[in-house]
Amino acid sequence: MFLQIQFESEIPIYQQIKNQVIRGIAIGELQLGEDLPSVRQLASDIGINFHTVNKVYNQLKQEGWVVIHRKSGVMINPDLNVGKTQEYIESLDDLLKITTAEAFLRGLSKEEFIALIDKNYDSYNSKGGK
Template sequence: MLLQIQFESEIPIYQQIKNQIIRGIATGALQQGEDLPSVRQLASDIGINFHTVIKVYNQLKQEGWVIIHRKSGVMINPDLNLTKTPEYMELLDDLMKTTTAEAFMRGLTKEEFINIIEKNYDNYKTQGGK
């Protein structure tokens, strides 16, 4: 698994890792049932504290993206079947409020903003999503 971490980014390292794993699943680059590197291995490969990787893996587990076995490690959930729940829709709305506010304040037009969303959504559909 190849992750590209930008250490100077305003986005925390744990969030960059989490985002890239979710994107990897959405594009098909990471397959259901595929093993992820151990906590220590991933931390060593990236050059970060292993507690950061533990945080990522635990968040991904809580959200249903991965399963963690004490002996066999972390793997993409082989039964991954995420659904659109009211809780998820509320979370998405909250994330979009912030993203939309930033885009608005940076001068993006509504059309530019929608085009970015459509491009990204279509990209996941063509790369192996649902």
């Protein structure tokens, strides 16, 4: 797994890692059942505190993206079925409210905004993933 962390970004490191793991699954870069680096190994590779990686792995586990076994480590959930829960839909709606507001204030038309969503969504359909 190759991660690109932007240490100067406003997005917290743990969120960058989490986002890249989820995107990696969606584009088929990470396969179901694939092992991820250990907490200490990933922290060492990136040069961050292992508590940060532990936080990411625990969040990914809670959301169903990974499974954690004491002996074999962390792997992409081989039975991935996270589904669209009401909680997720509400969270997505909140995120879209902010994203849409910013796009509106920056002058993107509704058509431009929807075209970006379509482009990104369609990119996952063409790459495999789940």
